[in-house]
Amino acid sequence: MIKPVQPVADDAPHILVVDDDNRIRALLSRYLTEQGYRVTTAENAASGRARIEALAFDLLILDVMMPGENGFELARSIRAGSEVPILMLTAQGNATDRIHGLEIGADDYLPKPFEPRELLLRIGNILRRAPAVASEPARDSVSFGGFIFHVGRGELQHEGETIRITERERDMLRLLVEAPGETVDRFALAGPASDASNERTVDVQINRLRRKIERDPSNPVYLQTVRGSGYRLVVDP
Template sequence: MSAGPALSPRAELPDHAPHILVVDDDRRLRDLLARFLGENGYRVTAAASAAEARARGRSLVFDAVVLDVMMPGETGFDYARQIRLTSSVPILMLTARSNPNDRVTGLEIGADDYLPKPFEPRELILRLNNILRRNARGPADGTAAPLDAVRFGPFQFRIERGELTRDEEAIRLSEREREILTILALARGGNVEREALTGTNGAANERTVDVQMNRLRRRIEDDPANPRYVQTVRGVGYRLVLD
C-alpha cells in the first residue's frame, strides 16, 4: 500500500467521521494504521515526522492524534509538548519502549493514553474510541452520545469517576477492577476481547484477566458461578449486560 497524507480506503466516509492524525516514521506501520482505521470508520491523515504533522495541522483539524514516541529528530514527546501549548486534542502515544518511566513521561506531558508496541489493532480502536468518548466526540460512527454512566440491574457505574454503586451504596473497587469495568462499560454492552482487558501497560496475560474478572464478579454477582451481568463470550472475551 502506497504512503500518502490521506489514506482512508473508504471514500464514502461521512464528513462527521472522526479525523485522526497518525504520526510515525515507520512507513509500513503508517500504512497499516491508516488502512485499519479507515476500515473502522475513521478519516485518516498520515505524517512521517513531527515537522510534517505540524504542516498538516496548519490546514486541517483533527479529532485525535496517534503519535509514535521514537522518531528521528523531534521525538513524539517533543511534539506532544508542542501540541499541548495550544490544543487539548486527544493524544494516543505508541512506543516500543518497555521502560515504565516513558509511560509516566507521556502522561505528564498530557497524553490521554499510551499503547506499547507490538499491539493488537483492535485494542488501538478500543482505546481510540475511549478517549474520543471521554472528550465528548462519540464513537467512530459519530452517532452515539458520550457515555457518562451505565446501569445494570441495581448497579450504576459512573465512568468518569470510576464509581460503582448498588442502590446508591458505594462498592469498593481495586484499580484493576475499575479499569476492567470502565472498558466493559464503554463497549456499551458489546463484546470485549481478552487482549483489550490486559491493562494500560499490557502487563497482564489472558489467564490473569480471567482471575481478575472472577474477582470483579464476586463484588457484583449474586452467584459468581452463574453470572448475570459480567458474562463470558466463548472464544472472544467478556461483555457487560446493560439495562
C-alpha cells in the same frame, strides 16, 4: 484481490498518524479507514505540526522514536496549547516511558507490536465520550474551593477562567464527582482499557491534576489519597 476501501463519512472522526515508518503509516491509514475513520498521516514532527495547524483532528497517534523532534517533544508542544486527545505509539513499552508520556499529557500509551483490534478499542475508548459531551447540555456543577467543575460539558473553571484539562483528567473528575467525598478505587480511575499493572499511571495523572487544583499539591485539601485504596474528592456543601 485487494478489497477496495469504502468511502468514509465526512463527519467521521479525523485521526492524525505521525510515524517515520512508511509501512506503519500505510497499514494504520488503511486499517483505520476501513474502520470508518478519516486518516491523515505525517512522516515526522514538523510535517505533523503543519497538518495540525491546517486541519482539525479528533485524535493524534504519535510515534515516540522519530529522528529529530521525537514524539514526547511533539506531544509536549501540542499539549501547551491544545487538549486534542493523544495516543503514544512506540516500541518502548516500559513503565518509565509510559509514565513519562502521561506526565506530558498523553491520554493513552500503546507499545509496539500491538494487535490492531486493541488499538481500535483504545481509540474508541478515547473518542466514545466526545459525542455525548458535545450533545449534552450544561447541567449540574460541583464546586470545591474556588473551582467549579461543570459535569455535563466536562469543563473546569476557577474564578471565571477555564482551566485546561486532558480527556483523562476530565474522565477522572467525572468519576470522582459522581461519588463526592467517597473513595474511588485506582482500578476504576484507570479506565476500562487498563489492568492492575497500569494503576501506577493513575497516581501520575492524579498528581498532574492536583497541580491544577491544589494550592499545595504535596498537601492536598480537595483531591485526597485514601491509602491502599484510591482517591476521593472533597466538595463544597
